Structure formats: C-alpha cells, structure tokens
Amino acid sequence: MNEHEKNMTEMGQRARAAFSQLSAATSEQKAMALTAAASQLRESQSEILAANAKDMDNGRTNGLSDAMLDRLMIDAQRLDAIASAVEQVAALPDPVGVIIDRTERPNGLIMERVRVPLGVIGIIYESRPNVTADAAALALRSGNAVILRGGSEAIESNRAIHKAMVAGVATVGLPEHAIQLVQTTDRSAVGAMLKASGLIDIIIPRGGKSLVARVQEEARVPVLAHLDGINHTYIGKAADPAKAEAIAVNAKMRRTGVCGAMETLLIDQDYPAPGPLIRALIEAGCEVRGDDAIMELDPRTVSAEMEDWDTEYLAPIVSVRMVGGVDEALAHIAEHGSHHTDVVVTEDEALANQFIQRADSAIVMWNASSQFADGGEFGLGAEIGISTGRLHARGPVALEGLTTYKWVVRGTGQVRP
Amino acid sequence: MNEHEKNMTEMGQRARAAFSQLSAATSEQKAMALTAAASQLRESQSEILAANAKDMDNGRTNGLSDAMLDRLMIDAQRLDAIASAVEQVAALPDPVGVIIDRTERPNGLIMERVRVPLGVIGIIYESRPNVTADAAALALRSGNAVILRGGSEAIESNRAIHKAMVAGVATVGLPEHAIQLVQTTDRSAVGAMLKASGLIDIIIPRGGKSLVARVQEEARVPVLAHLDGINHTYIGKAADPAKAEAIAVNAKMRRTGVCGAMETLLIDQDYPAPGPLIRALIEAGCEVRGDDAIMELDPRTVSAEMEDWDTEYLAPIVSVRMVGGVDEALAHIAEHGSHHTDVVVTEDEALANQFIQRADSAIVMWNASSQFADGGEFGLGAEIGISTGRLHARGPVALEGLTTYKWVVRGTGQVRP
Numbered sequence: 001m002n003e004h005e006k007n008m009t010e011m012g013q014r015a016r017a018a019f020s021q022l023s024a025a026t027s028e029q030k031a032m033a034l035t036a037a038a039s040q041l042r043e044s045q046s047e048i049l050a051a052n053a054k055d056m057d058n059g060r061t062n063g064l065s066d067a068m069l070d071r072l073m074i075d076a077q078r079l080d081a082i083a084s085a086v087e088q089v090a091a092l093p094d095p096v097g098v099i100i101d102r103t104e105r106p107n108g109l110i111m112e113r114v115r116v117p118l119g120v121i122g123i124i125y126e127s128r129p130n131v132t133a134d135a136a137a138l139a140l141r142s143g144n145a146v147i148l149r150g151g152s153e154a155i156e157s158n159r160a161i162h163k164a165m166v167a168g169v170a171t172v173g174l175p176e177h178a179i180q181l182v183q184t185t186d187r188s189a190v191g192a193m194l195k196a197s198g199l200i201d202i203i204i205p206r207g208g209k210s211l212v213a214r215v216q217e218e219a220r221v222p223v224l225a226h227l228d229g230i231n232h233t234y235i236g237k238a239a240d241p242a243k244a245e246a247i248a249v250n251a252k253m254r255r256t257g258v259c260g261a262m263e264t265l266l267i268d269q270d271y272p273a274p275g276p277l278i279r280a281l282i283e284a285g286c287e288v289r290g291d292d293a294i295m296e297l298d299p300r301t302v303s304a305e306m307e308d309w310d311t312e313y314l315a316p317i318v319s320v321r322m323v324g325g326v327d328e329a330l331a332h333i334a335e336h337g338s339h340h341t342d343v344v345v346t347e348d349e350a351l352a353n354q355f356i357q358r359a360d361s362a363i364v365m366w367n368a369s370s371q372f373a374d375g376g377e378f379g380l381g382a383e384i385g386i387s388t389g390r391l392h393a394r395g396p397v398a399l400e401g402l403t404t405y406k407w408v409v410r411g412t413g414q415v416r417p
Numbered sequence: 418m419n420e421h422e423k424n425m426t427e428m429g430q431r432a433r434a435a436f437s438q439l440s441a442a443t444s445e446q447k448a449m450a451l452t453a454a455a456s457q458l459r460e461s462q463s464e465i466l467a468a469n470a471k472d473m474d475n476g477r478t479n480g481l482s483d484a485m486l487d488r489l490m491i492d493a494q495r496l497d498a499i500a501s502a503v504e505q506v507a508a509l510p511d512p513v514g515v516i517i518d519r520t521e522r523p524n525g526l527i528m529e530r531v532r533v534p535l536g537v538i539g540i541i542y543e544s545r546p547n548v549t550a551d552a553a554a555l556a557l558r559s560g561n562a563v564i565l566r567g568g569s570e571a572i573e574s575n576r577a578i579h580k581a582m583v584a585g586v587a588t589v590g591l592p593e594h595a596i597q598l599v600q601t602t603d604r605s606a607v608g609a610m611l612k613a614s615g616l617i618d619i620i621i622p623r624g625g626k627s628l629v630a631r632v633q634e635e636a637r638v639p640v641l642a643h644l645d646g647i648n649h650t651y652i653g654k655a656a657d658p659a660k661a662e663a664i665a666v667n668a669k670m671r672r673t674g675v676c677g678a679m680e681t682l683l684i685d686q687d688y689p690a691p692g693p694l695i696r697a698l699i700e701a702g703c704e705v706r707g708d709d710a711i712m713e714l715d716p717r718t719v720s721a722e723m724e725d726w727d728t729e730y731l732a733p734i735v736s737v738r739m740v741g742g743v744d745e746a747l748a749h750i751a752e753h754g755s756h757h758t759d760v761v762v763t764e765d766e767a768l769a770n771q772f773i774q775r776a777d778s779a780i781v782m783w784n785a786s787s788q789f790a791d792g793g794e795f796g797l798g799a800e801i802g803i804s805t806g807r808l809h810a811r812g813p814v815a816l817e818g819l820t821t822y823k824w825v826v827r828g829t830g831q832v833r834p
Contacts, residue, residue: 023775103796201807243830250832358440368828379520390618391809395824407812411785413660415667
C-alpha cells in the first residue's frame, strides 16, 4: 500500500464512521447543517476570495486559457450564488426514509422498502470550485458522506470552500468528516480513490472526457457518469414539418457544447420536407455532413465520413442520414449511440411508442428537443450528473439517485416454519 | 484477445442483438415462450435424463460426494419440478413497462420513468442443473438476454436443458440467442465473462463462497451477490422473553446452512432473562460460544475467540455477546456484520425504530426470525439471489431486480428556451 492508498484508506474509514453517524441524523438536522454551511460560506467571503486570487495567480503563471480562468474565478456575486445553491439544496425534500413499497404477508409480517443513503460518495472534478459546495450539499442532504477531489488549479479555493462548509456542518453537531477534501494535488490520489472499494460506494466524475474515460477504465468502485452524448433525432414520415425544424434546430444549436445536444439527425425517406429541414439547420449556422441522399438536397452540405456517425461534435456540426424507416433508425442508434438521449419526431403515436419501447437510451423523447436533458428541466432540482450506465440510476441523477433502499420487516414474534 | 475472450465477445454480441429483439416483445410473448420452454422440457425427458446419467457416471468416476451427486441428479419428478418452476415464472407479473413515477412540467412535457430490462445478464453457477432453467426463465420473463455458465460436472445436463429451453423459446418467434450456454468447461471462460464489460451488464454468481469471492474479486462487470450472511439478533432490554427464545432458536436452528441463519446473538445487559435464552439454544442442540458474561450464565458454554465474531458457521454454533445497549450492538454489527440480515427483538417501538434506522443491512427485522430472509417469504415469487451490495438491488432480488428504468419524455413540439 503506497502513501496515497494509506491516506485514502484513512479518509475512507473516517467517511464510513461519519456516514454511520449521519444515519442517525434527522432530515431537519441535515437541512440545518446546509443552511449553516451556506452562512459560513458568506461569512468566509474574504478568505475564499483571497484563496481564489492565489489560484488565479497560479493559473495565469501556468498559462491557463481565458476560458479556464473564467471557470476558476470567484467574485462576491459568484460566491453568493454558490451559497444560495447550497440553501436551495437544503430546501429540497429529503429522499431518505421514503417508503418505496409495502406489503403485508399472510403471516402478518410487514415488508417495506425504505430509502437510505448510498453511503460514501467520491466526487472527482475539474476546474469549477463551485462543485465543492454543490456536490457536498447534494451528498449531505441525502445522508451520504463525501470525499471530494478537485482539480489542482483550484486547490486553494476548494480548501477555503471546504473549510467553510465543514465549519457550518459542525455547528449543528453533525460529523465534520461527512465532507472531506483530498488535500494533495498528486494525481496518484485519484488512482487510490478509484481502487477504494469497500470504503467508497460510488464515484462520480465531473469533468472532461479524458477524466471520465480514465475513471471508467480504472475504477474498481461503481461509477456514475456519461462519457458521450451522441444523441439522435429521428424525423419520422408523419412528422409535423414545423415541429421537426424547430426541434432539430433547437436540439443542435441552442447550446452546442452541452451533453444533451443533438449530434446526428436521421430523416425518414418518406418524410415529405427534408430539404427545408436541412436548409433551416444551415441557415441557423450549422455545418451539415450528410450521406448521398442528404447531399442531393442542398449544395451547401458536405459528405459525412464513417467516423462522423460516432462523433460527439459539441460544435455547430451535425451528421445527417436518410433512413428507410424506424427499424433502420433504431439500428443506427443501437450501433452508434451512447445511450444518452434519443428523440423521435412524429405525429404517429403508434410509431412513437414503438421507438420509445425499443430505443435503449437513458432518456427517450417524443416531439421535444434533446436539450431538455437536464435534471432541472426534469423537475429534479439540482443534479449531480447524467448517467448512461444501466445500473442504479439512469439519465439525470439528483438526490434520489444518491440513495438506495433497505428492507424493513416488522413482526410480532414470527418464526419460520 | 485469447480464444475464450473471442468466444465470449461473440456470445456477448449475439446476446445484445437478442436483447434488442426482446425489447420489441410483448409481455404475453415472453410468457408464451416460457410456457413453450416448459413443455419442451417435459417432452425432452428421455434426452435430459440420459444426459444427466452421463454426468452422474462421470461424477462417480471423479469421486463426487454423495451430497454433490444428489444435487446433480435429475429424475422424472425433479424434471417435472423444473418445468413447473418455469411455468410459475411465466405466470409472474412482468415488471417491464411499469411506470415508476410521472410528472408533468409547466411547459407541458410529461416525464415518466418506465421499467426496462437490465440487458444482458451473466449467471455463473455450480452443480444444480435446475439453475439453468430457473435463471433463464427469470431473465427472459423480465426481457433480458442471458449467458449461462454452469459447473463442469453438470455440463451434459445443462446442455440438454438449455437445448429444450431454446427450442421452446424459438416456437413463439423469440430469438434463440436470448438464452445462451457457455459450451466449454474450461475455467478461463469464466475469466472472459468477468471481463466482458460493455457486453454483459451484470453478473450473478450462484454457488459456494469461493466462487462468489472469485467473481467479486475479478469482475470488471457489476456483480449482484452476497459473500457472507453473518447475521445478528439483538435482544433488547425490553424484549419479550418468549419471543426472544422462539426467534433466537428458530433463527439459528431451523436450518443452519442457509444464508439467513443467525450467526451472532447480542444480548442487552439489562435483558432480564439471558440464562433461559442460552439454555434454550443449548437444549435445541446448539453450541454456544460466549464472552465472559455469557459464560457465567451456563457451564455448558465455551469461550468465544476473536475470530468467532467474524465467522459464518452455517452449523449449529452461535457466538453470543453481552452488550451495554443499542449503541454497542450497532457498533458490533457495523464492525463484524456482512450487511445481510440483522434483527432487533424488543417491545420498545422507539428502540426498534432506532435500530431499523441505523443498522446498515440489506434487511433489518423487528421481532422476527432472520430465516425469513428469502424472496419467496417476501412475496416476490422466485428469487435470483440475495444482494448485500448497496447499489442497484439490495436484499432478495427477483424480477424487478433484473430491470432498470428509462426516462420517457412526451412533448408536443417543445424546444428549450
């Protein structure tokens, strides 16, 4: 066991002890702890801004891009937003203790499945220091202990935010080790986290593709994440052209850098208005990479190569293919999709239901823009991430996704014959 | 990629294709497929019994114990029971398509979480050839494709049962690759299964501790299983002595070899009748290994060693400790338990609720015998196993545990502002 593994084992043991203490806490205590943490964040403004100034100085010295520096920066207004977000999480309903189902057996035993926290959650993230507060708040609201590992470029900011959060939590008597921050910026600490099975119950990576890929590859602990959002919109033969154009343009162009953005458009060969649809995308500023049938529709299109069907552009580019029907659309999605969000546009309800049943995606939409793929838009409150895995939680994951259940059996002395 | 990995990749790809076809099947088709499979099992009696006779011959030659030979043996009556079990699974309600929850957003979007199959399930099991039929039936009922890997000693029986099942499934037009059997008995094939992430969604090991331990250690795919059932019964100070004795004796002695058997008894120091409780266990034929306080109660007790607290006896032996209260009981369970089934016996409801909230076990019981830890007793119908993991499914796992969900979003042309 190397030094990082030893440190992680100690952090994990402290986290498990804290989790055990949290399991005796009431919902009100957890909410109060977060409200107190938000107050501490506001009271620690000068300390947090000074810490952030150090990170910004180091970032400039190390040649961070303007975009990265902007993500890193905290001013009074952004700190207020961070504190408010913590207060909003405090106000969300606590999923813990909710009874999922209940049966009474002929022998009088009452079986209930009751929501309980997942346990110890590891969050690995990059750049934005607000994640330190957000992720800790979501974890604590749902009764979990959390181990945070932020990016090295934000270490001073993360330490200051973490210190304030812990101070708040401690004022209401909850364990300070409920929220721990990995203090070293050594990358080996991440490796130690990924192997800490038995201590960490789930790892949630938040950051770029290379981070998520590394975590999914190396982790011995379950991972909740998505790597790609290669999202398809299938325009059926009976699609309403006005809806089809509005949805396709919005799904691609509203924000091109989000994981819910459309990357591939599949147009049914019997859809009556493919030309205007391609034109609308081009006129919205989108590069259209099409197959032969699509290229015949508009001279401004370019030819799609094989790799285009497997590319998440996150840019104003879309790959477009003409398909022979819903079977071919679904086969394309099965081969090239990433199980994130896929959409069917049609006025034919039977076709929509067929697509909904057969598309193996975390989110399947009918007549709506894939850009709605977001916990807030789903009414879940704050989201910890979107999962394309099949197990545990799928699609947008919020507080409920940070819980599991236990079986509670109430008897009156029953023994098994 | 070695030969076994190549074979497993091909099986996995065929399974995924079959899973995709299954996702278009109706509940009735899946039930009909299982009914047909049961008929085929009955019609193939002579073939299956002949295959089993070969396994029995080989088993005798290879010196299998009488107990193992008995587990391996299939006669007409047992085959009928196997077929009936498949029919019973066909009659269970299909969890697929059930709407878990539904919300309508202010913009008119309707969000539903709908149950869908997990995908491709790998089952690794030993000895009993009935698992070939049972596991395949549970997987198919819930819309999953399955890859079965049975013990080498039952290979002929498994092949014959598998052949009959597939023949039945094919008669109703469902894909024959929905149920695949690993044909080689080479152990490397198990290694290839455990690494088949992206092709197999979950592995369920059914067998002895060494099998489960190997699977949990090596798997790169999520595993649903329990390794140990180190189950505790805590007798609170306000326990009813008659209930305490009946529950403790039943939890330990009804069947000592099941995973729900009690292994450790924790008696509150203020419980008024510890002597009669120990006497009842001894008189039921149980060896009592106690701490000093327990040993003072009865001269027939022996001294518990440190390792006793971490031992799953699966035998008429119990470790017994006197504890200072519920905190000490919970601390002992947190340190030595295996998150399977833990029980509190008390007439004090507040204490029971405290224990229920704080014990981190898949199943927590109040005033009942831990031997009720079984999917049938929970009213779930057939069970695929009991899980002590925290993610996905906990405790007894039946059809619903073989499903996940997808988000279905129904709109009328909404785009995101």
